[in-house]
Structures are given as structure tokens and as C-alpha cells.
Amino acid sequence: MWLCKFALASDSFPGGEARFLRVQCEIKIAAPCGHADTIALPQSFGAARSTVANEELRSHFFLTAGLTMAKDISTKLIHDNYVPPAGYKAVPPGVFKGSTVLFPNAATVRERVKAFGLRDGYSYGLYGTPTTYTLEQRLCALEGARHCLLGPSGQAAIALVNLGLLSVGDELLLPSNVYGPALRHARTTLPPLGITHQCYDPMDPADLERKLTSRTKLVWMEAPGSITMEFPDLRKLIAIAKNKGAVVALDNTWGAGIAFKPFELGVDISVHALTKYPSGGADVLMGSVTTNDDALHDRLRIAYLDLGMGVGANDVELVLRGLPTMEARYHLHDATARDLASWLAAQPAILKVLHPALEGSPGHEHWATHCSLAAGLFSVLVDDAYTSSHVDSFCDQLGLFGIGLSWGGPMSLVMPYDLPSIRDGAGRYAGHLVRFSIGLESADDLREDLARALRGSFGG
Numbered sequence: 001m002w003l004c005k006f007a008l009a010s011d012s013f014p015g016g017e018a019r020f021l022r023v024q025c026e027i028k029i030a031a032p033c034g035h036a037d038t039i040a041l042p043q044s045f046g047a048a049r050s051t052v053a054n055e056e057l058r059s060h061f062f063l064t065a066g067l068t069m070a071k072d073i074s075t076k077l078i079h080d081n082y083v084p085p086a087g088y089k090a091v092p093p094g095v096f097k098g099s100t101v102l103f104p105n106a107a108t109v110r111e112r113v114k115a116f117g118l119r120d121g122y123s124y125g126l127y128g129t130p131t132t133y134t135l136e137q138r139l140c141a142l143e144g145a146r147h148c149l150l151g152p153s154g155q156a157a158i159a160l161v162n163l164g165l166l167s168v169g170d171e172l173l174l175p176s177n178v179y180g181p182a183l184r185h186a187r188t189t190l191p192p193l194g195i196t197h198q199c200y201d202p203m204d205p206a207d208l209e210r211k212l213t214s215r216t217k218l219v220w221m222e223a224p225g226s227i228t229m230e231f232p233d234l235r236k237l238i239a240i241a242k243n244k245g246a247v248v249a250l251d252n253t254w255g256a257g258i259a260f261k262p263f264e265l266g267v268d269i270s271v272h273a274l275t276k277y278p279s280g281g282a283d284v285l286m287g288s289v290t291t292n293d294d295a296l297h298d299r300l301r302i303a304y305l306d307l308g309m310g311v312g313a314n315d316v317e318l319v320l321r322g323l324p325t326m327e328a329r330y331h332l333h334d335a336t337a338r339d340l341a342s343w344l345a346a347q348p349a350i351l352k353v354l355h356p357a358l359e360g361s362p363g364h365e366h367w368a369t370h371c372s373l374a375a376g377l378f379s380v381l382v383d384d385a386y387t388s389s390h391v392d393s394f395c396d397q398l399g400l401f402g403i404g405l406s407w408g409g410p411m412s413l414v415m416p417y418d419l420p421s422i423r424d425g426a427g428r429y430a431g432h433l434v435r436f437s438i439g440l441e442s443a444d445d446l447r448e449d450l451a452r453a454l455r456g457s458f459g460g
């Protein structure tokens with residue numbers, strides 16, 4: 001006889017698994033299910049003893065029992081008898097993978113089908129795993145929110161909000177300095193669905209007020225705006241939009257849940273490109289949508305299911321790994337970026353530095369009343385006495401700055417932009433715009449690199 005002892009709380013082991021075992025393995029149950037039941041297995045199942053210590057190990061147990069029936073290596077390799085070490089606990093959470101979620105018996109899956117896609121249990125890998133739920137919970141804690149959905153990129157999270165909340169006849173408002181692909185989405189994907197958009201000047205609350213109509217269902221905000229870094233009077237904009245009954249969604253990628261708290265300001269939805277500071281490694285693409293509003297979450301959750309949004313466990317693991325160090329990294333990004341931005345402001349070739357924490361930057365006064373910190377992102381306007389070839393040469397001569405998109409990673413990045421081609425109206429400035437994402441390198445090394453490239457390309 002092979003004895004298998006269960007030490008499970010009776011409410012966590014209501015008998016379903018025991019029925020499954022009986023069917024699969026013809027186990028004779030020696031005692032009714034309950035706390036610390038003993039189940040006797042036939043000798044043919046092997047000499048091994050298995051102790052199922054807690055609920056997490058139940059599934060491993062029934063797979064182990066199944067293994068004893070398998071003869072072929074092909075089956076044995078699938079029905080692995082791995083059991084995690086009992087009593088094991090470590091700092092990082094476990095990483096759980098799976099497209100298929102296994103159910104202990106048919107009755108349980110029949111019951112669960114009624115709740116597929118609800119986030120109170122497990123149904124299918126796409127609908128959540130312990131690993132994705134762990135990240136969602138941590139992001140809720142970061143944001144002070146109740147609900148979170150994870151998407152495959154920040155852009156996917158933005159699109160999810162639009163597609164989940166808008167329908168034919170609706171209009172959305174975007175700040176004129178909105179993240180470029182968000183504007184493209186409003187210009188390309190949404191119009192055929194009967195959804196229109198307008199851009200408002202985020203630095204002019206009256207402009208937002210003028211553009212809000214009964215058709216405006218969603219107002220996006222970004223603080224600061226992409227590329228040109230204007231920090232709006234968020235409190236005022238939120239109050240205006242909510243007063244007209246619109247849902248307010250904020251792209252909170254820059255603030256990262258650290259520089260300011262959007263839900264305390266009254267936003268309904270906060271979106272992150274977790275690709276940036278939460279990951280911190282420049283190695284993963286992911287986005288999140290958090291909210292405290294149950295009804296909004298429900299609408300977003302349905303669109304989420306319909307669009308087949310999901311994230312892989314390996315990527316979630318990377319973000320979970322990045323989160324504990326995010327605040328410390330954010331402080332360092334901020335300190336180095338402010339140091340270099342102030343230094344660049346004094347360089348002859350630079351017309352202006354666009355960094356919300358620097359006096360004279362557009363919206364600095366709003367940054368000062370909303371924020372305690374700033375991200376490591378800023379732009380400069382190079383005197384248009386120089387040509388774009390000079391600017392390209394400056395970027396090329398930088399040794400410690402990678403040339404490329406994105407931000408929030410360990411390596412500093414530089415990116416030249418052709419501002420007139422990406423911006424209408426508000427947020428257009430004279431000069432050549434170059435954006436920097438300051439990484440975690442030494443400020444002295446970066447300054448030296450910048451000084452050398454400035455001399456090499458602009459002289460002086």
C-alpha cells in the first residue's frame with residue numbers, strides 16, 4: 001500500500017480532487033475528505049510516498065499520481081513528477097506559466113466556465129495566472145487603485161482604454177503634446193468605428209473647456225507632454241473634464257506612480273508603459289491600466305478579453321524584478337537629469353532646455369505644485385543657426401548615449417526629433433529638438449561626454 005497524507009484545510013479541499021483521483025487512479029479513499037485525511041493507493045502505483053502539504057501542491061499530487069500510470073517516456077516527460085520543495089519561501093514571487101489551466105474534474109470546470117474571465121480565480125492562461133495577478137496587485141498598491149489590467153505594451157494599454165470605453169458617435173480629446181502613437185491611433189483606427197477626436201492645448205484650460213461637448217466621453221492627459229515636456233495644471237484640467245461628465249485617463253508613464261499620485265487628483269484611469277521605469281531594464285514591453293471605478297474596470301475587462309490581451313510570465317517576472325528598485329532608480333535618474341539639464345541650459349548652442357523641474361520650462365509652476373520628483377527625461381532646443389546635420393553629428397559623437405526610442409532603462413539615450421512634422425499648434429518651438437533619457441551612469445561621465453560632443457559638433 002502507498003500512503004498519501006493530505007494536510008489540507010478542509011475548506012481548501014472540498015472533495016473535488018479526491019473524486020478526480022478516484023477516477024484517474026482508482027484510489028480507495030480510506031476516510032472521508034477532511035483535515036489530514038489518509039488515502040490508500042494500490043501497490044501498483046509504486047513505492048514512493050508523497051505528502052501533499054498544502055493547497056498549492058494539490059495539482060502536483062494528482063499529476064504525480066498520474067505519472068505512476070505512464071509507461072512511455074513521451075508521457076512521462078509531460079507528466080513530470082516535480083514537486084516544489086516543501087516549506088520553500090524566497091524573496092521573489094514564484095513564476096507560474098500556463099496557457100491551459102488544469103481543473104481537478106469536469107464538475108469544477110463546468111462551474112468555472114460561468115465565470116471565465118472573472119478575476120476571482122483561474123480559468124485560462126490568457127485570463128490571469130498567479131504571476132500576472134501578483135504584478136497587478138503590486139501596481140494597484142503603487143497607484144492606490146483597486147483594479148489593474150496588464151497589456152503587451154504601453155501603446156496596447158492606451159488602445160485598450162479607447163476601444164473599451166468608446167463607441168460610435170463618441171469623441172475623445174487628446175492633449176496636443178500627446179504620445180505620438182496615441183494620436184496616430186485616434187487618427188487611423190478610431191474614425192472607421194465612428195469615433196472622432198480633437199486635440200486641446202494642455203497649457204490652456206479654457207481650450208479644453210471649449211472643446212468639451214456632450215459627445216466627449218474620454219479626455220486623455222499626459223504630464224508632462226511627450227517630447228516637449230510641458231507640465232499642465234492637471235488639477236484644473238481634471239476638474240473641467242469631470243465637470244462635463246467625461247472620463248479622465250492619464251498616461252502616467254513619466255510619473256511612474258512616484259512623482260505624483262493621479263488618483264488623489266481625481267483621474268479615473270491611469271495608464272503606464274511598464275516598459276519604462278517599472279521594468280527598468282530596457283528589456284521588456286508591457287503596459288497597465290489601473291482604476292478604482294468598478295464599472296469602468298468591468299467595461300475595460302470585457303474589451304481586454306475580446307482583444308485577447310495578455311502578457312507572458314517571463315516578461316511579468318522582469319517587471320516584478322524591476323519594481324522593488326524603481327523608487328531608488330527614479331531618484332537617481334531625477335538627480336542626474338536635473339544636474340545635466342541645468343548644465344546644458346548654460347551651453348551656447350542650446351536655446352532652451354525643456355525639463356519641468358527647471359525654472360523657465362513650460363509648466364514648471366504646475367510641476368512644482370503637483371510633484372515631488374521628476375523623471376530622467378528632458379529635451380533641449382538647439383539653436384537653429386545650426387543645421388540638422390550638426391545635430392545628427394552631435395548625437396553620433398556621444399559615446400555614452402545610445403541613439404534610440406524609449407526611456408527608463410539603465411543606459412542614457414538621445415533622440416533627435418523633427419518637431420514641425422510631429423506637432424501641430426501648441427508645443428511647437430523654434431530650434432532643433434533633441435530628447436535625452438538619462439540613465440544610471442555617473443553624472444560626471446555623462447557631462448564630459450556631452451561637453452565633448454557639443455564641442456565636436458557645434459564648436460566653441
Ligand SMILES: Cc1ncc(COP(=O)(O)O)c(C=O)c1O
Pocket residue numbers: 153154155156179226251253254272273274275285286287406407
Ligand atoms: C508617454 C508614453 N506613453 C506610452 C508609451 C508606449 O509604451 P510602449 O513603448 O510600451 O508601447 C510611451 C513609449 O515611449 C511613452 O513615451
